[in-house]
Amino acid sequence: MDNIAGQKSTLTWAVHISVLVLVLAWVFPTLGLFVSSFRTSDQISSSGWWAALSTQESQLPAIRVEGDETRDADLYVIEGELFVGSDTSVSAWGTSSREPEAYAPGETADLGDGEALTLSETGAYRLSGPESWEGKRLPRIFTTASAPPEFTLDNYVNVLTSDTAGAGIANAFINTLTVAIPATIIPILVAAFAAYALAWMDFPGRALLIAAVVGLLVVPLQLALIPLLQLHNAVGIGKGYLGVWLAHTGFGLPLAIYLLRNYMVGLPRDIIENARVDGATEFQIFIKIILPLSFPALASFAIFQFLWTWNDLLVALVFLGTDDETLVLTGRLVNLMGSRGGQWEILATSAFVSIVVPLIVFFSMQKFLVRGLLAGSVK
Amino acid sequence: MHPAIMGLLTIVIGVGGCIGYFYFSNVFLDKVLYPPTGPNAGRNINRANQIRPWLFLFPALFALGLYLAYPVFATLWLSLTDRDQGGAFVGLANYRQMMSEDKFWEAMRNNMLWLFVVPAMSTAFGLLAAQLTDRISWGNFAKSLIFMPMAISFVGASVIWKLIYDTRPEGTEQIGLLNAIWVGMGGEPQQWLTLIPWNSFLLMIVLIWIQTGFAMVILSAALRGIPEETIEAAIIDGASPMQIFFKIKVPQIMSTIVVVWTTITLVVLKVFDIVLAMTNGQWETQVLANYMYDKLFRSFDWGVGSASAMVIMLLVTPILVWNVINARKEMR
Numbered sequence: 270m271d272n273i274a275g276q277k278s279t280l281t282w283a284v285h286i287s288v289l290v291l292v293l294a295w296v297f298p299t300l301g302l303f304v305s306s307f308r309t310s311d312q313i314s315s316s317g318w319w320a321a322l323s324t325q326e327s328q329l330p331a332i333r334v335e336g337d338e339t340r341d342a343d344l345y346v347i348e349g350e351l352f353v354g355s356d357t358s359v360s361a362w363g364t365s366s367r368e369p370e371a372y373a374p375g376e377t378a379d380l381g382d383g384e385a386l387t388l389s390e391t392g393a394y395r396l397s398g399p400e401s402w403e404g405k406r407l408p409r410i411f412t413t414a415s416a417p418p419e420f421t422l423d424n425y426v427n428v429l430t431s432d433t434a435g436a437g438i439a440n441a442f443i444n445t446l447t448v449a450i451p452a453t454i455i456p457i458l459v460a461a462f463a464a465y466a467l468a469w470m471d472f473p474g475r476a477l478l479i480a481a482v483v484g485l486l487v488v489p490l491q492l493a494l495i496p497l498l499q500l501h502n503a504v505g506i507g508k509g510y511l512g513v514w515l516a517h518t519g520f521g522l523p524l525a526i527y528l529l530r531n532y533m534v535g536l537p538r539d540i541i542e543n544a545r546v547d548g549a550t551e552f553q554i555f556i557k558i559i560l561p562l563s564f565p566a567l568a569s570f571a572i573f574q575f576l577w578t579w580n581d582l583l584v585a586l587v588f589l590g591t592d593d594e595t596l597v598l599t600g601r602l603v604n605l606m607g608s609r610g611g612q613w614e615i616l617a618t619s620a621f622v623s624i625v626v627p628l629i630v631f632f633s634m635q636k637f638l639v640r641g642l643l644a645g646s647v648k
Numbered sequence: 649m650h651p652a653i654m655g656l657l658t659i660v661i662g663v664g665g666c667i668g669y670f671y672f673s674n675v676f677l678d679k680v681l682y683p684p685t686g687p688n689a690g691r692n693i694n695r696a697n698q699i700r701p702w703l704f705l706f707p708a709l710f711a712l713g714l715y716l717a718y719p720v721f722a723t724l725w726l727s728l729t730d731r732d733q734g735g736a737f738v739g740l741a742n743y744r745q746m747m748s749e750d751k752f753w754e755a756m757r758n759n760m761l762w763l764f765v766v767p768a769m770s771t772a773f774g775l776l777a778a779q780l781t782d783r784i785s786w787g788n789f790a791k792s793l794i795f796m797p798m799a800i801s802f803v804g805a806s807v808i809w810k811l812i813y814d815t816r817p818e819g820t821e822q823i824g825l826l827n828a829i830w831v832g833m834g835g836e837p838q839q840w841l842t843l844i845p846w847n848s849f850l851l852m853i854v855l856i857w858i859q860t861g862f863a864m865v866i867l868s869a870a871l872r873g874i875p876e877e878t879i880e881a882a883i884i885d886g887a888s889p890m891q892i893f894f895k896i897k898v899p900q901i902m903s904t905i906v907v908v909w910t911t912i913t914l915v916v917l918k919v920f921d922i923v924l925a926m927t928n929g930q931w932e933t934q935v936l937a938n939y940m941y942d943k944l945f946r947s948f949d950w951g952v953g954s955a956s957a958m959v960i961m962l963l964v965t966p967i968l969v970w971n972v973i974n975a976r977k978e979m980r
Contacts, residue, residue, distance in 0.1 A: 280889065281783075281784075284780050284783055284784060285784060287776075287780055288777075288780045288781055288784060288787070288790050291773075291776070291777055291780070291790070291794060292790045292793050292794060295793060295794045295796070295797065295857065295860070295861075296793050296796075297825070298808045298809060298811075298812055298857065299796070299797070299800070299808055301808070301811055301812065301825065302807065302808045302811060305811065313823060314816075314823065315821060316821050316823065317821065317822065317823045317824075317825065317828050318811075318823070319825070319828075447654075447655045450655060450659070451655045451658045451659050451662065454659050454662070454663060455658070455659070455662040455663070455666075458663060458666040458667070459666060459707045459708050459711065460708060462666075462670055462704045462705075462707070462708070463704060463705050463707075463708035463709070465704060466700075466701040466704035466705050467705070470700065470701040470704070471701075472698065472701040472702070475701075476976065476979060478705070478709075479975065479979065480972045480975060480976055481712075482712070483971050483972050483975040484968050484971070484972050485712055485716045485717065486971065487914055487964055487967055487968045487971060488716050488717075488720060488961070488964070488968070489917065489918050489937075489957070489960050489961060489964055490716075490918070491918065491920075491937060491940055491957045491960055492719050492720050492723045492957045492958075492960070492961055493715060493716065493719035493723075494719075494944060494957075495722075495723065495726060495944060495950055495953070495954060496718065496719040496722030496723055496726070497715065497719060499722075500714075510654060510655065510658075511658070514655075514658060514662075515711075515715070516715065518711060518715075519711045519712065519714065519715020519716060520715065520716070522708055522711055522712055522715075522716075523712065523716065526708060550674065550678065551674070551700055551704075552670065552671065552674045555704075576798075576799055579801070580800070580801030580802065580803075580804070581801075582801070582802065582803055582920075582921045582924075583920055583921070583941070586945075587945070598801075599801050599802075599803040599804075599921070602803045602804065602807060602925070603803055603921075603924060603925050606806070606807065606810065606925055606926075613811065613814075613823070616807055617807070617811065620804050620807035620808065623801065623803075623804055624799075624800050624801070624804045627799040627800065627801070628796070628799055628800070630799065631795075631796065631798070631799035632792070632796075635792060635795070638798075639795075639865055642862065642865055642866060643865070643866065643869050
C-alpha cells in the first residue's frame with residue numbers, strides 16, 4: 270500500500286510511531302524489573318525505577334556529622350565529607366527535619382553558643398565551636414541533592430550467595446535445571462518414533478490415533494494431578510524428580526507427536542520410498558533419514574518443552590513438593606512474593622534470575638520457536 | 649545421590665532405553681518372530697510390517713494413555729466419590745456442594761470474563777502489531793520485542809506487573825508505574841490489586857501482555873500468505889487502507905484468527921499461576937483453576953476439587969471436538 274499517491278509520508282510516520290508506542294508498552298514492564306534489580310533497597314523505595322536512569326534531585330536521609338576534632342586557633346573543628354566516592358551535588362541543606370532546605374550550599378548555619386556549620390556544594394562540611402565536641406551529640410545534616418544514576422550488583426551477589434536474603438534462589442536454580450533438562454530430552458525420541466509411524470506407515474486405525482492425539486493436545490493437565498499422584502504413590506515413585514520428569518514427558522507428548530508428524534508428512538516421499546526399495550529397514554530409514562531431516566521440528570519442540578518446563582509452577586508444586594529443598598524457581602518466587610512482598614530488591618533480582626535463562630533461549634533460538642508455533646498452533 | 653547426577657543418569661537411561669527398545673524390538677520382529685526367509689518369507693514380511701507400527705507407537709501410546717487419557721476418567725470417578733467415606737460413591741453430591749459455594753460462582757463469573765477479554769484483547773493487539781510491523785524496516789526487531797514476554801513464566805510476569813501495581817502511602821513518592829501516572833494526573837494512590845472489580849482486569853492485562861506476541865506471530869504469517877492480487881485489485885478500485893485491512897485482509901485470515909482465539913482460550917482456562925502469585929483469589933479475583941488447586945491441595949477436598957476440574961474439562965470440550973473435526977478435514 271506504499272504506492273498510494275500522497276498518503277505515503279503521513280501514513281508511514283503514523284505507523285512508525287504506533288509501532289514504537291506498542292514496543293515501548295511491551296518492553297517497559299520487563300525493563301522496570303531489570304533496572305530495579307540493580308538498585309539498592311533505599312533507592313527502590315524512595316523513587317520509581319524510571320528515575321534511576323537520569324540525574325535526580327531528591328531529599329536524602331539525614332546524615333550525622335562524624336569525625337575527629339582538630340583545634341583551629343581557639344575553636345574545636347570537625348571536618349569531613351558527606352558523600353564519599355559519589356558525584357552528588359547539594360542544592361540545599363538544613364540541620365532540622367522541620368527546615369531541611371534552610372540553607373544554600375556554602376552558607377554557614379549558626380547553631381547557637383558560637384557553634385557553626387558550613388556545607389559546600391560537594392558535601393564537604395566544617396563544624397566549629399568554642400568547646401570540645403567530645404561527649405556531645407553531633408548535629409545531623411539534611412540535604413537536598415542531585416545524584417547521578419548509580420547501580421549496584423550487590424543484589425545479585427546477595428540473592429545468589431546468601432541463604433537468608435534470596436532464601437535459596439541458587440538452590441532453586443539448580444532444581445529447575447534438574448527438572449527441565451531431562452523433561453525436555455526424554456519425550457523427543459519417544460514422540461519421534463510415534464510421529465514417524467503416524468506419518469509414513471500404513472496401518473488400520475491411523476487416522477483415529479491422529480485424531481486422538483489432536484484431542485489430547487487440549488486436555489487440561491489439571492485433571493491429571495490427583496489420579497497421577499495416587500498412581501505415583503501406588504507404584505512407589507512418590508514425590509520427586511522421577512515423578513516430575515514422567516509427568517512432563519506425558520504432558521508434552523501430544524504436542525511433540527503433533528508437531529513432528531506434521532513436519533515428517535511434508536518430507537519428500539521419493540527419499541523414503543527409494544530407501545525402502547534399496548532394502549533399508551524401517552528402523553534404518555528412521556534413524557538415518559527421517560531423524561536428521563526433521564532437525565528443525567525437533568529443535569522447535571525442544572525449545573517449547575524447555576520453556577514450558579522451566580516456567581512451570583503447577584506440575585512442580587504437585588509432583589515435586591513444596592519443601593525448601595525441592596522448590597523450583599517459580600515456586601520460590603511465589604513464596605518470596607508472600608513473605609518479602611515489600612523487599613523489591615530481592616524480589617526483582619530473584620525474578621530476573623529466573624527469567625534470564627528462558628530469555629537467552631528465546632533470543633538465540635527465536636527462528637525455531639516461530640517455526641514451531643506456526644506448525645502447531647493448536648496447544 | 650545428588651538430583652543433578654540423577655537427572656543425567658535419567659537422561660542416559662531414558663534415551664538409551666528408548667533406542668535400545670526400538671532397536672531390539674525391531675530385531676526381534678525381523679530375525680526371530682517373522683524372519684523374511686524360508687518357505688513363508690513373503691507372508692512373514694507382511695506380518696512383520698503389520699506389527700511394526702505398533703512397536704514404534706507403543707511407548708508414546710502407553711505414556712499418553714496413562715498420563716492424559718486415564719486421568720480424565722479417574723478424575724470423573726473421583727468427582728463422584730467421597731474421600732472421607734473411603735471413596736464411596738456419592739453421586740452428584742460433590743457437584744451440589746460446589747454449586748452451593750459462592751467462591752465457585754465467583755470463579756465462574758471471573759472465568760467467563762477472562763474468557764472473553766483476554767483472547768479478544770490479545771488477538772486484537774496481535775493483529776494490530778502484525779499489520780503495523782509488516783510494513784516497516786525495523787519490523788522484525790519490534791516483533792521480537794513484543795514476542796519476548798512469551799518466554800517469561802507466568803510467575804515472573806506476575807512479579808513484573810506487581811511492581812507496576814505497587815502502592816505507597818499518600819504523600820510519598822510512588823514507585824509503581826500505574827500509581828505514579830495516576831497520582832501525576834491528580835488522583836489519590838490506589839491499592840490496585842484490592843480494588844474490586846478493576847483488580848480482575850489488572851490480572852488479565854498480565855496474560856494479554858504475554859499472549860499478544862503469540863497472536864502476532866501467527867497472524868503475521870497469515871497476513872503474508874494473502875495473495876498480492878487481491879490487495880492490488882482493491883487498491884486499483886480505490887479502497888482506503890482501512891477498507892483494505894478490514895474488508896480484504898481480515899476476512900481472508902479469519903480461519904487463522906479463530907485458531908489464535910481458541911488457542912488463547914485454552915490458556916485462559918488453565919490460568920492459575922498469575923492469580924495464585926498476585927492475589928491468590930482474594931478480593932474477588934478467584935478463577936476456576938486456582939479454585940481447584942485450593943480445594944485439592946489446601947482443603948484436601950478431592951471430591952469438590954475433581955468436580956471443578958471436570959468443569960474445566962467441560963469448558964474445553966467444544967474446542968477439543970472442533971479441533972479434532974478440523975484435523976480430520978485437513979487429512980482428507
